[in-house]
Amino acid sequence: MTYTYLEQHIRCIPDFPQSGILFRDITPLLRNQLHATIDALASLLSDDEWQAIDAIVGVESRGFIFASALAYAKNKSFLVVRKPKKLPPPVNSVSYSLEYGQDTLEMSSQFVGQRVLVVDDVLATGGTLAATCQLCQQSGHSIEQMLILINLADLNTFTWQGLTPRALFRYGSE
Amino acid sequence: MTYTYLEQHIRCIPDFPQSGILFRDITPLLRNQLHATIDALASLLSDDEWQAIDAIVGVESRGFIFASALAYAKNKSFLVVRKPKKLPPPVNSVSYSLEYGQDTLEMSSQFVGQRVLVVDDVLATGGTLAATCQLCQQSGHSIEQMLILINLADLNTFTWQGLTPRALFRYGSE
Numbered sequence: 001m002t003y004t005y006l007e008q009h010i011r012c013i014p015d016f017p018q019s020g021i022l023f024r025d026i027t028p029l030l031r032n033q034l035h036a037t038i039d040a041l042a043s044l045l046s047d048d049e050w051q052a053i054d055a056i057v058g059v060e061s062r063g064f065i066f067a068s069a070l071a072y073a074k075n076k077s078f079l080v081v082r083k084p085k086k087l088p089p090p091v092n093s094v095s096y097s098l099e100y101g102q103d104t105l106e107m108s109s110q111f112v113g114q115r116v117l118v119v120d121d122v123l124a125t126g127g128t129l130a131a132t133c134q135l136c137q138q139s140g141h142s143i144e145q146m147l148i149l150i151n152l153a154d155l156n157t158f159t160w161q162g163l164t165p166r167a168l169f170r171y172g173s174e
Numbered sequence: 175m176t177y178t179y180l181e182q183h184i185r186c187i188p189d190f191p192q193s194g195i196l197f198r199d200i201t202p203l204l205r206n207q208l209h210a211t212i213d214a215l216a217s218l219l220s221d222d223e224w225q226a227i228d229a230i231v232g233v234e235s236r237g238f239i240f241a242s243a244l245a246y247a248k249n250k251s252f253l254v255v256r257k258p259k260k261l262p263p264p265v266n267s268v269s270y271s272l273e274y275g276q277d278t279l280e281m282s283s284q285f286v287g288q289r290v291l292v293v294d295d296v297l298a299t300g301g302t303l304a305a306t307c308q309l310c311q312q313s314g315h316s317i318e319q320m321l322i323l324i325n326l327a328d329l330n331t332f333t334w335q336g337l338t339p340r341a342l343f344r345y346g347s348e
Contacts, residue, residue: 013262025262027282030252031229034245055205061235065254068239069246071208078204078239088187088199111205 003040007169009033010150024150024171026121030065037168038069041147044166045117053144055079055114059105059132060086066149067119079116079141081107081132092138096131105131112140123148123165126158133160177214181343183207184324198324198345200295204239211342212243215321218340219291227318229253229288233279233306234260240323241293253290253315255281255306266312270305279305286314297322297339300332307334 009029016023029037042050055077058067064080071078084093084104091106105128118132129146136143146165153172158165183203190197203211216224229251232241238254245252258267258278265280279302292306303320310317320339327346332339 011262016262017259023262027254027261028285030254031285032251034242034252035249038246058239061238061256064235064238065232065242065252068208068243072212072243072246075209077206078208080201080204080239085191087201088185088190088197108201111202 003168006033006037006040010169024122024152026062026149034069037149038066038073041066041119041149041168042070042073044147044168045145049145050074053115053117055116055141057081057107057116057118057132057136057141059118059120059128062122063120066121066147070117070119070147076117077114079107079111079114081105081135092135094131094134094138096127098127099125103127103131105135107135107139109139114141115144116141117144118146118165119148120146121149123151123158123167124155126156129158129165130160177342180207180211180214184343198296198326200236200323208243211323212240212247215240215293215323215342216244216247218321218342219319223319224248227289227291229290229315231255231281231290231292231306231310231315233292233294233302236296237294240295240321244291244293244321250291251288253281253285253288255279255309266309268305268308268312270301272301273299277301277305279309281309281313283313288315289318290315291318292320292339293322294320295323297325297332297341298329300330303332303339304334 011025013023056071057079058064060082090109092109095104148167151167151170185199187197230245231253232238234256264283266283269278322339322341325341325344
């Protein structure tokens with residue numbers, strides 16, 4: 001299944017936020033097709049797969065947009081992964097390398113043992129997604145599935161313990 | 175109407191993120207009652223009021239959680255207000271003062287003339303909400319309503335051109 005009726009609302013911006021980067025602007029998609037986009041993302045999992053999920057994990061900040069609406073649509077718990085110092089203690093914390101410098105993500109360690117779906121907007125090098133999966137594991141959750149709006153497939157071959165993220169849109173040389 | 179069945183999922187954390195602040199932790203609410211919370215927020219507007227709204231404006235980053243799920247639930251456009259340098263040009267930009275220093279918010283200037291509902295999680299001093307309303311006005315939108323999860327009513331008497339934000343939870347001395 002292709003989603004060209006949705007994909008046409010993603011705008012390509014060359015050299016943003018810096019030279020050499022082709023930025024995928026999803027704001028027209030959010031403006032024009034939010035409901036259909038959430039339903040299309042939801043359709044990437046079967047009913048049985050949805051039944052095996054207790055909670056949806058959203059990554060700050062654009063991941064919140066998709067994770068929250070999916071959690072509403074499928075009536076699931078919503079768990080947040082946030083930048084440092086936003087969540088009150090107790091939290092688990094994972095630091096990871098970026099092209100320049102490093103970043104840290106945090107997740108509450110108070111709520112454990114959920115079967116989770118991890119949701120984010122863009123999968124590029126996979127650093128954020130790997131850190132999120134590590135956080136889920138540290139917090140005692142089992143990762144059932146990963147859903148991504150856009151997979152920039154030339155930049156990663158991301159899997160987590162044999163599990164491959166599913167994406168609505170895939171951009172790559174293949 | 176009171177929402178004590180939802181309010182019990184908001185945890186009060188003294189002295190976070192700094193001494194003297196009573197932080198309202200909404201993560202248990204998101205975990206346990208996301209769907210009911212969105213429906214309760216939606217019920218603060220009448221059907222006629224919902225019909226007069228084209229788009230929901232969400233403020234980065236926790237505002238995204240409520241704005242996106244509401245936009246899904248009510249099948250509305252979703253417009254984002256973001257921190258600087260996140261949105262590709264052209265954007266409108268508003269700077270405002272914080273207790274220490276200042277902050278800036280941005281909104282696309284490409285999409286104009288919508289009747290909008292502004293959504294955010296917490297209304298404290300009102301600086302963020304005022305900047306968001308200014309951005310909407312600069313972008314040619316008309317602000318129909320404002321919906322807030324938590325109004326810390328001792329910290330503000332916020333109105334925008336005669337319009338008062340509606341809040342699911344109100345904390346104050348009255």
